Amino acid sequence: MAERTVRRTKEWARWTLLGAAVVVLVVFLLAQRTQDVDVSYGQSPSQSGITEDDDVSLSDATVPSVPEMKEMIAADPVVRLPGSIARWDEQAVREVIGDSDVRILVAPPGLDKAERRRVMTVEADLEETVLTVVGTRSTGGLYVAVADRITGWRSQFATGDITGHLVRLISSLEKREDPELSSDFPWREPTGAELDAVAADLRTDGVHVADGATLERVPEESSAAAFPDEDALYVALPMQEFGEAVPRYGPALTRLFPDRPVVVMYGSWIEYHGPNATDFARLSATVFYAHFADRLSRYDYPQTNVLGVWLDRVTDVRYAGLFDRPLPYVPVDPLTVTLPALPWLFTACVVGFVALSFGPLSSRRGSLLQGPRARLAGLTALTIEVSGLTDERSDPSLTRGIGKLDAAREALESELPARQVRRLLDDAENELDDTARLLGRDAYRPRNYLQGRLR
Amino acid sequence: MPPSWLIWLVGGVVLVAAGVASTLLPRLRARDLRRRTAWSTARAAIDSASVSRDACQDQVAEAEQLLARAESIAADRGGAGAADEAAALAERADRLWREARRG
Incomplete structure (x- = not known):
């Protein structure tokens, strides 16, 4: 009788093990299918996206009519319409132009659609090569010049420098070799008085807005999401004068306020200094300007909006988990914890089943x-x-x-x-x-x- | 590195083969055992019946017939069913002879 119950229990255990093995296998296979790459980037609370709102992106500037502009461009090789901001190294550009007949039409940023079309049609039936610059976006013929590295974006947005773009355009249109050009601008240490003024503002409310800067307020939600550990300090400066050394506030402020993120805006150019700056500054700048440089160069966004979008981008980068910053608490997913154990569990079940299957056969002999x-x-x-x-x-x-x-x-x-x-x-x-x-x-x-x- | 579908294919084949083997082998063994058991019973019954026949002085035609059938089934070999049938025939013949002897 006892022998029979033992045998029955064994049989029962055997089939239970087989069932468990099958369940484990099915769970494992199904889990494989649902395990997508789940980057936390997608859960980022940023509300990214630069606004296309006309009120925000357009300036008051306007352009003359097409015939007027044609007259102007016929009379003068470089026409600078009122409100235009683009600057370039005239000597370098003249050297590239050489003997060719190249005209340059410079329009202000933030034109509406009709105005932009007017500017673009000027070159249409002219014999000379006409380069058209709207804001800091340079086009010529079929070509558009865009910066592709940080120094390029920096000089384009911080000082309106488009020397590199014009040189590249002209040499492409005239089918010449590109001359090597450094598109960076010189930095200088800020003077003691400049630094004191900025630091005093930062100590009182964490924001310094220089004369001519268009930062009305720091978007607080975005700022808190982008820099959750420490309140960031913001310095907004207007676009810098082309050809002059630019005061470099970042390192100086980092020395004054160690361990606090420092964000310095020169026009539409945003510099990051502070914790993780070496890795973080380049990455965030590349991510942001590679995406938005085109819009930023054509339109006239106030610094408030540019900063908001940049902060959202920073939040995205943070949520991508690249910088070991603490993420919001995510409960442990039991599936991901148990998943690595499942194959072993499966193996154990199979081994148990096989052992119990052959057990009775071998035990029959001796006994x-x-x-x-x-x-x-x-x-x-x-x-x-x-x-x-x-x-x-x-x-x-x-x-x-x-x-x-x-x-x-x-x-x-x-x-x-x-x-x-x-x-x-x-x-x-x-x-x-x-x-x-x-x-x-x-x-x-x-x-x-x-x-x-x-x- | 082999493509991943190959791993799944091999894994699947191994799994199916293991499943088939683990169900089929015990079943085949059980069938063979049952057949041999049945024949063991049948041979013992036929032996007993022939002893009873030798011990009986009278002729019992029906029993002779039954035993002859049982022996011919045994000569043909066969599965467990045939063995069971032969055993049943031999037992009936045995009983007839014993009754005749006690008679």
């Missing part, structure tokens, strides 16, 4: 109960003792009993189930019992005989 063997031996001995006494009446049952005993021995040797051996032995015992009864010798009845032997 082929001493009982049947002893019984067989006892009954065989009984037949030998009885064989001398039998008469004609009891002979057949003895012979049949011997036949059954032979069959039982054979069954034992060929490893047939114990049940079969027992049945054959039972048959033999019955026959021998008949024999003893017919002989009238109770002592030779198998039950009594075997008990005597065992004692």
Whole structure:
């Protein structure tokens, strides 16, 4: 009875293990499918996107009519419409132009669609090569010049310098080699008085807005999301004078306010200084200007808007997890924690199943109960003792009993189930019992005989 | 590095093969065991019946017939079903002879 319950439990455990293995496998496979790359960038709370609102992006500047502009460009190789901001190194550009007839039309940024179209149609039916600059975006023929590195964007947005763009355009249009040009501007240390004025403002409310800067307020939500650890300091300066050394406030302010993020705006150019500046400044600038340089160069966005979008970009970069800044608490996902354990769990289940499947087969061999063997031996001995006494009446049952005993021995040797051996032995015992009864010798009845032997 | 679908393919084939083997092998073993058990019973029954026949002085035609059928089934070999049938026939023949002898 006990043996049976053990066997039943084992069987039950075996199939449970198989079921568990299948469940684990299915869970694992399904989880593989749902495990997308889940970059936290997507959960960034930034509301990125530069506004296309006309009120914000357009300036009051306007341009003359097309015939007027044509007249102007015919009279003068460089026409600078009122409000235009682009500057360039005239000598370098003149050298590239050489003997060619190249005209340059410079328009202010923030023109509306109609005005922009007017500016762009000036060059259409003129024989000379006309370069058109709207804001700091330079076009010529089919070409548009764009900056592609930080120094380029910096001089374009901080000082309105488009020397590199014009040189590149002219040499492309005239099919000449590009001359090597450094498009950076010179930095200088800010004077003590400049620095004191800025630092005093920063100490009182964390923001310094210089005369001519268009920063009305710092977008507080974006600022808190972008720099959650420490309140950032903001310095807004207008676009710098082209050709003059630009005061470099960043490092000086970092020395005054260590461990605080310092954001310095020169026009539309944003400098970051402070913690992680070496990695962070380049990356955020590249991400931001690679995306928005085109719009920023054509339109006239106030610094408030530029800063807002830049802060959102910084938030995105932070949420991308590149800088080991603490992210908002995310509860541990049990799936990702258990997932690596699943293959081992599966293997364990399979091993358990296989072990239990083969267990009964191997255990049957050795334990082929001493009982049947002893019984067989006892009954065989009984037949030998009885064989001398039998008469004609009891002979057949003895012979049949011997036949059954032979069959039982054979069954034992060929490893047939114990049940079969027992049945054959039972048959033999019955026959021998008949024999003893017919002989009238109770002592030779198998039950009594075997008990005597065992004692 | 082999393409990942190959890993899944091989894994799937191994899994299916393991599943088939782990169900089929025990089943085949069980069937073989049952067949041998049944034949063991049948042979023992036929032996007993022939002993009973030799011990009986009278002819019992029906028993002779039954035993002959059982022996011919045994001679043809076969599965567990055939063995069971042969055993049943031999047992009936055995019983007939014993009754005739006690008679």
